[in-house]
Amino acid sequence: DTAVSQTPKYLVTQMGNDKSIKCEQNLGHDTMYWYKQDSKKFLKIMFSYNNKELIINETVPNRFSPKSPDKAHLNLHINSLELGDSAVYFCASSQVRSTYEQYFGPGTRLTVT
């Protein structure tokens, strides 16, 4: 069973479009995250939700809007896509205890043309 799953795995779209990426975890974790990884492999935290409540909201354009319908799901909606949004987006989950690691999804490679 996949612990953290993301759909779609690949997403190719044109500038100006709106798209969503979905994430689900079956680990019973209380916290979920979205990261953006650029072409140099640098990981940037975008959002974090704890028990459906937004707790980390880094400086990202407001075209990016996360939504957590329940503890097991955290979706990412992106409006008016731009070329610079092209990247790999990773979802992750964890428990709030400080010793507990994160589990990552397989990633969604977004290409904006």
Next chain:
Amino acid sequence: GDSVTQMEGPVTLSEEAFLTINCTYTATGYPSLFWYVQYPGEGLQLLLKATKADDKGSNKGFEATYRKETTSFHLEKGSVQVSDSAVYFCALKTADTGNQFYFGTGTSLTVIP
């Protein structure tokens, strides 16, 4: 604020060579420390972790020791294999930062036969 500084890559080694990837950290509290590995086209997966000073994490022949006096968590392996080719990330998490993880910039390792 909390941060992780990681040795820059890329690193290229011959099979059976000794590997060290340096990682130092800055943290206001008492962090847990992690090494993650990302194989090509995949998400990050936990390689090993250490949750208190002097702990040694180990997995798949990799080791790292939590050194509070030098604020370091260097990754080592005595004899690398071609299958170890990947990007390695050092990360920390503290109770003070809630649920936020801080990742290093990643070190790309290529092992040649």
